[in-house]
């Protein structure tokens with residue numbers, strides 16, 4: 001099949017983001033602060049500014065029982081579920097279906113006073129990754145979202161300020177087979193989730209407001225999303 005113009009960028013970005021997501025917090029350089037903790041979920045951020053704008057990188061690690069990496073990535077990637085779990089979303093459009101595992105989105109997020117409303121244009125790619133560490137271990141799944149230009153949707157022409165984001169959701173399924181050899185149930189699976197994101201707000205917004213928004217919204221977002229996947233999958237066959 002003919003390669004899509006974005007494919008080389010997507011492939012390079014996915015490999016780069018997954019390599020970074022797999023690194024432990026200690027290896028990710030210094031300056032990470034644990035800013036939220038809820039049971040198994042630990043959320044870190046680093047305070048960074050670009051041209052006076054807050055672009056704090058975020059890294060969250062979480063372990064959730066009863067769901068698999070494929071399921072987590074499936075519900076994160078598919079547009080049809082997004083309004084159910086992404087509470088700050090005002091509008092979402094699929095601008096282009098690049099392939100069955102690669103979409104281009106336009107999203108507007110609810111305005112956060114006093115900042116002006118934001119929008120994002122990004123490609124989103126879902127991929128299963130060979131578990132190169134442990135050959136017979138379960139595979140890993142990832143979704144990478146990365147802002148891109150779209151000639152038919154130039155930045156900052158309307159009322160919305162264009163943000164620039166790079167997001168990586170990396171999921172590693174763990175299976176604990178029952179001792180008595182009975183079939184695997186949801187009690188025997190769990191998923192280690194690593195969520196990394198860097199968001200450039202695109203235009204000036206008060207650092208204190210942005211940091212307060214991230215501190216409030218990111219823990220809420222990950223908790224709500226993982227709870228959503230648990231509820232959507234509990235009565236369905238396991239998707240490995």
Ligand SMILES: O=S(=O)(CCO)c1ccc(-c2ccc(C3CCCC3)c([C@H]3C[C@H]3c3ccccn3)c2)cc1
Nearest residue numbers: 086088109112118145163167199201214217218221
């Ligand atoms: O993981 S995703 O790809 C899932 C697809 O939706 C993702 C996550 C988060 C965002 C995002 C981008 C910018 C903002 C801010 C920046 C200045 C003003 C709006 C916020 C604010 C709304 C807050 C927020 C933070 C964390 C989670 C959700 N909501 C969120 C975009 C995409």
